[in-house]
C-alpha cells in the first residue's frame with residue numbers, strides 16, 4: 001500500500017465525500033486502496049475491518065451509521081473519544097491515513113469526521129489550521145436542501161456538457177432562504193443564527209473542548225464553556241436590538257411552551273431529515289424502552305435546584321459528602337468556582353454527577369425530541385441535538401440564556417473587584433476607532449453590510465465529478481460583514497521604567513430595547529470581548545498603540561499551511577464576518593470599554609504569551625488559557641457603581657467611548673450619505 005502524496009495532503013482525502021463509500025472516494029480522488037471485499041448484505045465493495053480495530057471500536061460500531069453525531073449524548077461523545085484514540089495511536093501520518101480508510105466504511109460517518117477533527121487538535125504532527133472547514137465537507141448541514149439540489153442539477157448538466165459550458169458553477173443562497181419565514185419577527189435575525197461560519201465555529205468549539213475529555217487536559221474548560229456561550233448569547237441580543245427585537249427570553253419555566261417552532265429546511269446527503277418543531281411545543285419527558293433510560297423534565301428541575309442551592313450557599317457537595325467552596329478568588333491549590341460550576345452544568349468533569357446531573361446536555365436533547373417525545377412517529381432528531389446545527393434554532397438561545405443566567409447568578413455572589421484589582425499603572429488618554437478601506441472615514445463610526453461568502457462544495461457532495469473533470473461547484477451565501485478597522489490608543493506610562501500592559505476591549509449597547517440607558521447591572525448581560533492583548537514595551541511618557549481588528553483575540557490569525565507554526569485554529573474562532581453587531585441604518589450607539597491592566601505574571605515569558613492565536617473563546621489545546629483573570633474581567637461582576645461611567649471614572653487606566661455602528665445595504669453605499677454629528681439620543685430615534 002504505497003502513496004504518492006505527502007502525508008499531510010494525503011490525510012485530507014480521508015475527510016472528503018463523507019456520504020460516499022470508500023470505493024467511490026478512491027475513484028473520485030485517485031486513491032490507492034487495500035484489497036476490498038463484498039458486503040454480505042449489499043454486495044458493495046468495502047474495506048475489511050481488521051479484528052484488532054473491531055475489538056477497539058465497540059462503542060463506535062454500536063452507533064447506527066446514517067444518523068448525525070448527537071454530541072450532547074454521552075454514547076456518541078464516548079464513541080468519538082474511542083475512535084479518536086485509535087487515530088491518536090497511529091505512529092505516523094501514513095498509518096493514520098491507512099487506519100482511517102480501513103475504518104471509514106464501517107462506522108457512523110459524522111462520528112468518524114468528529115474523531116478525525118479531534119485528532120487534528122491533539123496530534124503534534126498535524127496542524128488544526130489545515131483542517132477543511134466543515135461547510136465544505138457537510139454543506140447540507142448549513143445550506144437549505146433546495147439550494148443543494150440546484151447545485152446538483154447544475155453540476156450534472158455541466159459534467160454532461162463540459163466542452164460547452166463553463167467549469168465553475170455558482171449557486172446563490174439568498175439571505176431570505178432561511179428556516180423562518182418573513183411573517184415571523186424571528187426571521188429578522190435568522191441570517192445570524194444560520195450563518196455558516198457561526199455554526200461551524202460552534203462545531204469546532206465542542207470538538208476542541210469535549211465535555212468528556214480527560215479532566216485537566218483543557219485549562220479552565222468549564223469556565224470556557226460559560227464564557228464562549230455567554231458571548232454568543234450577548235452578541236445575539238445585540239443583533240436583536242439592531243433589528244428592533246427584544247432580547248431573548250430565557251427558557252426557564254418548563255411548564256410553558258417553547259413558543260417559537262423551527263423548521264430547518266435542511267436535509268443531509270444520506271436522506272436524514274431533521275425534525276420540524278411546531279410553534280408552542282412543550283418540553284416533555286422522553287419515554288424510552290426500557291423505561292429506566294427515559295429522561296424526565298422533573299429530573300432537570302431537581303438538578304437545577306441543586307445547582308441553585310450550591311450557588312446560593314457558596315459550596316458544592318462532592319461525591320464523598322465533603323464540601324467544595326465556590327469562589328473566584330481561590331487560594332493556591334483551590335479550583336475556580338466558575339470552572340467547577342461550568343463542568344457540572346454542561347456536564348463534564350462534574351464534582352458530583354449524581355447530585356448536579358447533566359442539565360445543559362439533556363436540555364438540548366429534550367428540545368431536539370420535543371416534537372415527538374413519545375416516539376410515535378418514527379421522526380428524527382431536531383437540530384438542537386447536534387453541535388453543527390443547534391445554533392440555527394431560536395430555542396438554542398432561549399436555552400442558553402437560561403444557562404447564562406444560572407452562571408450570572410453565581411457571578412453575582414462574588415465580591416466586586418477591589419480598587420487594587422482594577423488599578424493599573426498605565427493611563428489611557430485617548431481611544432479612537434477608525435475604519436479602513438475607504439476615504440472620508442469618521443472616527444468612531446463603523447459600517448456593516450451584507451456581502452457574499454463563497455465556498456467550494458465539491459469535496460463534500462459527490463457531483464459524480466471524475467478526477468479529470470475540472471468543475472468547481474461554488475455555493476455563494478449572503479452574510480453580514482463589515483469594513484476592517486483599527487484601534488488607536490494613546491497611553492501614558494507615568495513611571496520611569498519600560499513597561500508591558502494588557503489591553504482589554506469590550507463592547508456593549510448603550511441603550512436597551514425601550515431606548516433607556518443600560519445601567520451597570522444590566523450591561524453585565526451584554527459585554528462582549530472584542531480584543532484582549534498584550535502590548536509591546538511601553539516607554540516612559542506617552543505612546544500610541546495601534547491594533548488592527550483582524551488581530552483580535554477572538555479571531556484566529558491562521559493564514560496558510562506552514563506560515564504559522566505556533567498553535568493556530570482556522571475555524572475555532574469567532575467568525576470574522578460577525579466581529580461587529582449589525583447596528584441600525586441610522587447608526588446604533590455602543591459603549592466601547594478599554595482597560596490597561598498590569599502584566600505581572602512571571603510564569604511565562606512575554607514572547608511565549610504573545611505567540612500564535614490567543615484563543616479567548618476557544619482556549620488552547622497546547623497550553624494554559626492566555627489570561628490569569630476570570631474570563632470577562634473586569635466586567636463579569638457586580639459593582640457598587642450604578643453606571644459604567646461612574647465605574648470607569650475612578651480609574652485612569654480605563655476609558656469609555658461611544659462608537660456608532662451603521663448598517664448599510666451594501667459596501668458600495670458607504671459614505672454616500674453624510675454622517676451627521678450626533679449627541680446622545682435614544683435607540684432608533686437618531
Ligand code: CUO
Pocket residue numbers: 202206229360364390400
Ligand atoms: Cu454549545 Cu449548548 O453548548 O451548545
